[in-house]
Amino acid sequence: MRLLYSPLSPFARKVRVLAMEKGLSDRLTVETIAPFQDESLRLLNPLNKVPTLVLEGGETVFDSAVIADFVDGLSEPRLIPTVQPGRRRALTLEAAADGLGDASILIVRERMRPEAQHRQDLFDRQLRAVHAALDLFEAADLPSDRFEIAEIAIAVQLAYLDVRQVVAWRPGRPALSAWYDAVSKRTSMIATDAAAG
Ligand SMILES: N[C@@H](CCC(=O)N[C@@H](CS)C(=O)NCC(=O)O)C(=O)O
Incomplete structure (x- = not known):
């Protein structure tokens, strides 16, 4: 493939x-x-x-x-839960992370335009989505013993916030910061870290 x-x-x-x-x-x-x-x-x-x-x-x-x-679906064990309510909770967190990513990309693309053409309403709306999703993750009590679809989706988007300097997301979010620092040491995260070269 x-x-x-x-x-x-x-x-x-x-x-x-x-x-x-x-x-x-x-x-x-x-x-x-x-x-x-x-x-x-x-x-x-x-x-x-x-x-x-x-x-x-x-x-x-x-x-x-x-x-x-x-x-x-190609192999076991599954990293997308197959049984409810775990499945819908994991996929909802993945959707929130993906939505945060969509908002981040809009912000990054808007910043690439000449400053005089920046649309403040676009920044404001997308930044609200980014911060609300981050607050959801901070409150989600993310597990340290599991790295499945929800955790993967969140971790890669937090890394993107850092590399593109979208927002300073750590202040006020100690649980999410500590969780991210731990999961970013995983082999899969290190091996796919394009920003590290
Ligand atoms: N919902 C899509 C989002 C993918 C996406 O936005 N990819 C960006 C790069 S990070 C892209 O290819 N954008 C090209 C474009 O919008 O024309 C997914 O989850 O795969």
Whole structure:
């Protein structure tokens, strides 16, 4: 399977971390693409976004949550809970993390525009989403003995906040900060840390 990704994409990193945590990395051939510059991806994914997974027969799978679900189903143990209420709680946290990522990318893209053209209403709304999601994670009592889909999705987005300097998210969030410092030492997080070179 070919995984089309860009090194700094937190969504693509979520899939890579999940595959690594499951010991399935060797099933993925990773290919770098720059989705904002390279339109060729649109032939495979109408949204032209990474990650996009191309299966052996040519079928394409996106977005990151769907790819993660597919990859998780390839082997046991599952990192996406199969039984309720754990399943909906994990997937809701993943959705909050992904939404934080969408808001972060909008903020980063807006900052790239000339300052005179910045839309303050866009910043304000997206920053509210980012901070509210962070508050949810701070209150979530994230586990130290488990690194499954929710935890992976949150960890990769926190890393993105740091690398793109989206917001200073640590002040006022001691539990989330301590949790992140611990999980960022995992092999899967270190191996997929594009910012570290
Ligand atoms: N909901 C998508 C979001 C993916 C996404 O936004 N990827 C960004 C890079 S981090 C992208 O490829 N953007 C290109 C574009 O918006 O044209 C997912 O979970 O896969």
